Every structure is written in C-alpha cells, then in structure tokens.
Amino acid sequence: MLILGLESSCDETAAALVTDDRRILSHRLARQDEAHRPFGGVVPEIAARAHVEALGPLIEAALQEAQVTLADVDAIAATAGPGLIGGVMVGLVTGKALAHAANKPLVAVNHLEGHALSPRLSEPDLAFPYLLLLVSGGHCQLLLVEGIGRYRRLATTIDDAAGEAFDKTAKLLGLGFPGGPAVERTAALGNPHAIPLPRPLVGSGEPHFSFAGLKSDVARKVGKFAPEDLAASFQQAVVDCLADRTRIALAKAPEATALVVAGGVAANTAVRAALTTLAADHGLPFIAPPLWLCTDNAAMIAWAGVERFALGLTDPLDLPARPRWPL
Ligand code: KG4
Ligand code: ZN
Numbered sequence: 001m002l003i004l005g006l007e008s009s010c011d012e013t014a015a016a017l018v019t020d021d022r023r024i025l026s027h028r029l030a031r032q033d034e035a036h037r038p039f040g041g042v043v044p045e046i047a048a049r050a051h052v053e054a055l056g057p058l059i060e061a062a063l064q065e066a067q068v069t070l071a072d073v074d075a076i077a078a079t080a081g082p083g084l085i086g087g088v089m090v091g092l093v094t095g096k097a098l099a100h101a102a103n104k105p106l107v108a109v110n111h112l113e114g115h116a117l118s119p120r121l122s123e124p125d126l127a128f129p130y131l132l133l134l135v136s137g138g139h140c141q142l143l144l145v146e147g148i149g150r151y152r153r154l155a156t157t158i159d160d161a162a163g164e165a166f167d168k169t170a171k172l173l174g175l176g177f178p179g180g181p182a183v184e185r186t187a188a189l190g191n192p193h194a195i196p197l198p199r200p201l202v203g204s205g206e207p208h209f210s211f212a213g214l215k216s217d218v219a220r221k222v223g224k225f226a227p228e229d230l231a232a233s234f235q236q237a238v239v240d241c242l243a244d245r246t247r248i249a250l251a252k253a254p255e256a257t258a259l260v261v262a263g264g265v266a267a268n269t270a271v272r273a274a275l276t277t278l279a280a281d282h283g284l285p286f287i288a289p290p291l292w293l294c295t296d297n298a299a300m301i302a303w304a305g306v307e308r309f310a311l312g313l314t315d316p317l318d319l320p321a322r323p324r325w326p327l
Contacts, residue, residue: 005302009083048086077305081322190228
C-alpha cells in the first residue's frame with residue numbers, strides 16, 4: 001500500500017509518500033520562518049498564502065523522488081484539522097482535487113492523530129496502549145493511545161502550550177523566532193537554578209498543564225537578571241512541569257507499555273533527558289521519534305493514512321476543514 005500525505009495546518013507545508021511496510025519513499029517540507037520572523041509568530045494569512053505557493057511543487061518533487069505517479073498511489077491522506085483554517089483548507093482542498101482527478105480515495109487525518117501514531121512509523125514494535133506526551137507550539141496533551149481512533153486524553157493545557165511558552169519567553173528575552181531552539185541555546189549558557197520561578201499545577205492530582213503564570217513571571221523578571229539565567233531557569237521550570245505531569249499520567253494509566261514524546265518541544269535535550277529518567281523509573285521504554293518526525297511533517301500524515309486506510313476508513317470529498325477537532 002502506498003499513501004500520499006499532505007500537511008499544511010500551521011507553518012510547515014509538506015508532502016510525503018509512505019508505504020504500509022514503513023518505507024518513507026520521500027518526504028518534502030517547506031518552512032516559513034523567514035515570512036513570519038518580523039512578526040515574532042505565525043501570521044495565519046501569510047501562512048495560508050505560502051502554503052498555496054509551496055504545496056504543488058512539493059507534491060511533484062515528492063512523487064519524482066519516490067519515482068511514482070499519482071496512479072501508483074492507493075489513497076491520498078490530508079490533514080483536515082485542527083489548525084489555522086486557511087492553511088488546513090489549502091492542504092485538504094488540494095488532497096480532494098488530486099483524489100477526484102486521479103480517482104483515488106481520500107483519507108482525512110486529524111493532525112493530532114498524525115502526531116499520536118508517528119512513533120509507530122519509526123518503531124515497528126511499539127504496541128498499544130502507550131502514553132504520549134504531545135508537546136508542540138499549539139498543543140500540550142497527555143494521551144493514552146489505545147488503538148487507531150482510540151485516544152484517551154488524560155490531560156491538556158488550561159492556557160498556553162509548552163512550545164508557546166518557549167516562543168513567548170524567547171520574544172520577552174529578545175531571542176527571535178522560532179523561540180524554542182533559541183531559548184535552549186541561551187539556557188545552555190546559564191544556571192537553571194539561579195532564579196526561582198513558579199511550576200504551575202505541579203503536585204496537583206490531575207495531570208493538566210499551565211504555563212501562562214510561568215511566562216508572566218519571566219516577563220516581570222526580564223531586565224533584572226541575566227538573560228542566560230532566565231532562559232535556563234525558565235527551561236528548568238518547564239522540564240519540571242512536564243516531568244511531574246507525565247508522572248501523574250503514568251500513575252493513572254498503568255496499562256501503558258511505553259512513554260512516547262512527540263511535537264516540536266521534544267527536540268529539547270533537557271526535556272528528553274527528564275523523560276528518559278522518568279520512563280526508566282517506571283520500567284518503561286522511552287521512545288522519541290527522530291526529530292524531523294517529531295515536528296510537523298507529512299510522513300506522519302501519510303502514516304496515519306496508512307493505518308486508517310488499512311481499516312477501510314475513507315472520507316467523502318465534501319468533508320469540511322475543521323479549525324478545532326479534539327481527538
Ligand atoms: O510540532 P511543531 O513543529 O509545530 C506545532 O506547533 O505544531 O512545534 C513547534 C514548537 C515551537 O513552539 C518551538 O518553539 C518548539 O516547538 N521547539 C522547541 C525546541 N524546538 C522547537 N522548544 C524547546 N526546545 C527546542 N529545542
Ligand atoms: Zn503539530
């Protein structure tokens with residue numbers, strides 16, 4: 001089985017071809033950092049226009065690299081939400097048009113399902129159920145992944161996502177966009193215990209997240225402390241929150257066979273180290289897909305397409321794009 005996957009829900013435009021035996025024949029991706037940098041964050045209208053320009057050539061390049069044509073594809077999987085609606089529509093409408101023109105089925109994929117199933121693409125032996133910490137710019141959730149289409153959400157953020165907190169802190173410290181990698185680089189030069197910062201919700205019995213208060217406290221301290229120490233102390237606070245909340249979720253889901261992380265914040269070395277220790281403490285394997293598969297990409301959408309199509313799950317061409325779509 002061969003699936004073409006399309007992704008355009010935030011600021012990455014991507015196309016990929018993936019087989020049911022986990023071969024990634026090609027994956028192409030265009031970032032938009034330069035277009036959004038002057039604004040210090042993703043501007044939805046700019047993102048949507050950039051997707052329109054980038055997607056067609058990316059699909060052609062992906063087909064060419066894989067040395068296949070649309071006729072060889074079994075189905076077309078496109079992100080149908082959640083995300084910035086203009087961008088989601090670009091990818092979904094493109095997927096529908098290709099499906100109609102080539103007479104192929106359409107598989108509408110929930111972007112979060114793409115992240116949730118991505119570790120099964122890189123880890124053939126990963127069995128259900130597993131606990132997934134999904135930490136990106138738009139999402140901060142703990143999900144028990146029980147099967148295809150069976151996701152039990154144990155926790156979410158009551159305000160900002162962890163990646164959003166990194167991005168806002170970077171902006172406060174004048175470190176540029178995207179913020180996460182910049183904060184991590186600056187943090188490496190500072191003392192993570194130099195400045196006391198809050199750890200919102202740590203110790204609470206439900207594994208939810210909150211980062212707005214932490215960010216506000218950083219805002220109050222900017223200019224009073226060295227940026228390196230602020231970045232390092234902020235990062236440590238986020239790591240402590242993620243580890244504590246994940247520990248509570250593990251206690252609520254003793255059936256989990258592995259601890260898995262996905263989303264852009266999974267690129268952070270300190271986050272990975274804390275989760276590695278946590279998993280080891282629980283006698284569980286810790287699984288982090290390769291970085292490019294952790295951040296937004298089309299291979300994970302194609303893979304979710306493989307998993308859904310194998311179960312006979314396809315969607316009608318009048319399916320609407322959804323800005324909000326909880327798993
Ligand atoms: O999954 P992703 O590429 O896009 C979505 O948000 O869906 O995640 C991007 C987020 C951004 O907020 C970025 O600042 C954060 O992941 N990020 C990081 C690091 N690299 C990316 N956060 C902390 N440390 C990093 N090294
Ligand atoms: Zn994402």
